[in-house]
Amino acid sequence: MSTEQMTCKERVLAAVKYDDVDRLPVFRGYFTPTKLVNRKLNYSYWTDGEAIADSCWQAWKYFDDDIILTLDGGFMTEEFGAKFKWPEDDYPQNNTILVKSHADADALPDPDPYKDPVFLAIMKATQILRKKAGDEVLVGGFINGTFNYVASLMGAENLMMFLATDPELIHKVCKKVAAAQVRYAKAYGEAGIELIFMPDACSAPACISPKTYGKMALPYLKQAVKGFQDAGALAMYHPCGGEYPIIDQIGQTKADIYYFSELVDLDAAQKIFVDRAAVAGTVNGSKELFLGTTEEVDLHVKGIIDKLKYRTGAIILPGCGLSPNCKYENVKAMIDAVKKYGKN
Amino acid sequence: MSKEAIFKKLSEAVFEGEDDLVLEAAEAAITEGVDPTEAIIEGLAAGMSKVGEYYEKQKYFLPEVIISAETFKKGISVLEPHLSKDMDTLGTVLMGTVQGDVHDIGKNIVIIMLSASGFTVIDLGKDVKPQVFVDKIKEVGKIDIVGMSALMTTSMIGMREVIETLKQEGLRDKVKIMVGGAPVSPRYAEEIGADGYANDAVDGVRVAKKLVGAQ
Numbered sequence: 001m002s003t004e005q006m007t008c009k010e011r012v013l014a015a016v017k018y019d020d021v022d023r024l025p026v027f028r029g030y031f032t033p034t035k036l037v038n039r040k041l042n043y044s045y046w047t048d049g050e051a052i053a054d055s056c057w058q059a060w061k062y063f064d065d066d067i068i069l070t071l072d073g074g075f076m077t078e079e080f081g082a083k084f085k086w087p088e089d090d091y092p093q094n095n096t097i098l099v100k101s102h103a104d105a106d107a108l109p110d111p112d113p114y115k116d117p118v119f120l121a122i123m124k125a126t127q128i129l130r131k132k133a134g135d136e137v138l139v140g141g142f143i144n145g146t147f148n149y150v151a152s153l154m155g156a157e158n159l160m161m162f163l164a165t166d167p168e169l170i171h172k173v174c175k176k177v178a179a180a181q182v183r184y185a186k187a188y189g190e191a192g193i194e195l196i197f198m199p200d201a202c203s204a205p206a207c208i209s210p211k212t213y214g215k216m217a218l219p220y221l222k223q224a225v226k227g228f229q230d231a232g233a234l235a236m237y238h239p240c241g242g243e244y245p246i247i248d249q250i251g252q253t254k255a256d257i258y259y260f261s262e263l264v265d266l267d268a269a270q271k272i273f274v275d276r277a278a279v280a281g282t283v284n285g286s287k288e289l290f291l292g293t294t295e296e297v298d299l300h301v302k303g304i305i306d307k308l309k310y311r312t313g314a315i316i317l318p319g320c321g322l323s324p325n326c327k328y329e330n331v332k333a334m335i336d337a338v339k340k341y342g343k344n
Numbered sequence: 345m346s347k348e349a350i351f352k353k354l355s356e357a358v359f360e361g362e363d364d365l366v367l368e369a370a371e372a373a374i375t376e377g378v379d380p381t382e383a384i385i386e387g388l389a390a391g392m393s394k395v396g397e398y399y400e401k402q403k404y405f406l407p408e409v410i411i412s413a414e415t416f417k418k419g420i421s422v423l424e425p426h427l428s429k430d431m432d433t434l435g436t437v438l439m440g441t442v443q444g445d446v447h448d449i450g451k452n453i454v455i456i457m458l459s460a461s462g463f464t465v466i467d468l469g470k471d472v473k474p475q476v477f478v479d480k481i482k483e484v485g486k487i488d489i490v491g492m493s494a495l496m497t498t499s500m501i502g503m504r505e506v507i508e509t510l511k512q513e514g515l516r517d518k519v520k521i522m523v524g525g526a527p528v529s530p531r532y533a534e535e536i537g538a539d540g541y542a543n544d545a546v547d548g549v550r551v552a553k554k555l556v557g558a559q
Contacts, residue, residue, distance in 0.1 A: 093446045156449040164407040209405045286527035323497035
């Protein structure tokens with residue numbers, strides 16, 4: 001098959017099923033520089049659906065990769081009652097601790113996606129993007145992982161402490177969060193979302209043991225993934241941080257795509273998940289992409305692709321979210337390298 | 345109870361995260377006239393050191409480390425009032441998560457391990473502006489190491505700003521600089537002119553000891 005015979009959407013959908021592709025799909029991941037549309041990453045942007053759609057569209061045109069992804073803007077957490085700090089040009093930050101006891105957990109509200117100003121803007125952006133994209137490219141969105149939200153609500157350190165001292169409290173908060181994730185996914189589905197990206201660093205082995213992961217996090221991650229799929233979206237799960245010790249368990253989430261950090265060998269992951277789920281990621285975002293040259297990025301991506309046993313079932317993207325200050329030419333070099341070395 | 349038995353009990357209590365046991369053993373140390381400095385080093389710190397080893401080998405994870413650290417602090421709270429003089433310190437470390445980043449769990453674990461290893465640590469907290477590092481160094485007078493953490497590639501660029509601010513204020517050559525955090529790499533540390541890079545909390549202790557010439 002010669003190169004570029006498929007649309008971006010056809011390519012990604014075929015790769016997920018391990019069908020033939022003209023080349024491996026490539027994607028920037030969590031990187032949509034608003035500078036491309038002269039906007040700052042502030043509250044005004046996050047509540048402006050047209051601006052979000054415009055920035056995502058322009059970024060896709062500029063980088064010419066295979067998926068469009070709207071970012072999250074911290075939705076849901078504020079609807080639980082947290083108060084964000086909204087920087088003038090950066091991602092929102094949460095400094096609120098809402099849950100320290102069972103009474104606090106019982107008092108948590110049930111966030112309504114249709115009353116969440118940031119999510120409403122992102123749904124509007126999704127609708128606009130779907131109309132523009134047609135069948136050419138998948139439009140994806142973001143819902144954080146269950147433990148990431150729990151850490152936002154109670155503080156990461158409290159989450160870790162209560163996992164050891166009061167696991168029932170963690171279950172209580174996880175249940176609230178997982179139900180909210182499913183509600184948000186359903187609303188996303190009504191807006192036409194086609195892929196939901198779920199990163200969950202706080203349940204990864206960099207934080208908790210594989211045993212704790214299986215007992216405390218996995219049941220809720222499974223529920224979230226099912227909710228995404230029931231909403232009509234592909235589920236892309238990113239267990240961010242030292243993933244190998246749980247690689248035997250993450251398959252139980254039944255996600256469509258497992259997105260790994262640079263700590264995992266994409267070829268090994270592909271052999272593990274072949275014909276069950278696509279694997280993605282592993283381009284080093286803080287080394288080659290952030291600090292390196294275009295030549296180093298090219299070589300690094302070639303190395304990842306050369307080791308793959310199957311020229312499908314894999315999507316190349318940065319191992320984690322990229323800094324907005326990442327050099328555009330390096331991101332382009334990653335995309336160009338996949339187009340060069342990933343063709344069939 | 346013999347001195348050795350008290351040390352063993354303190355160490356095991358910290359390792360297992362047993363608050364009642366650590367309080368009991370610390371009280372016994374005071375009652376039996378054991379040198380509190382020795383009880384901290386041979387008992388509590390030895391327990392945290394074992395926790396560090398287990399963390400490095402992925403036998404312990406953050407929940408276990410945090411529970412052990414809480415037990416360690418409880419033991420210290422009993423022994424500290426009985427210290428006849430300040431314990432010898434390996435050096436003073438000024439720690440902070442750089443501006444724009446509110447993720448501080450990694451930094452807090454490093455602080456626990458450094459404190460348990462004999463360093464005096466001043467914690468500036470999270471989302472720390474470069475000038476705050478400078479002001480604290482001027483206020484304290486003698487800082488051996490400035491430690492900075494960041495969890496995001498968006499915020500790690502703040503480390504360079506801290507180093508530049510230290511240079512402008514004429515303080516850069518008076519301190520050693522150690523950096524760490526998920527997106528930070530040895531290459532980045534070198535590029536911004538840091539003196540050391542730590543891969544995790546246990547490595548942080550090794551690097552800090554090396555920077556002050558204690559290893």
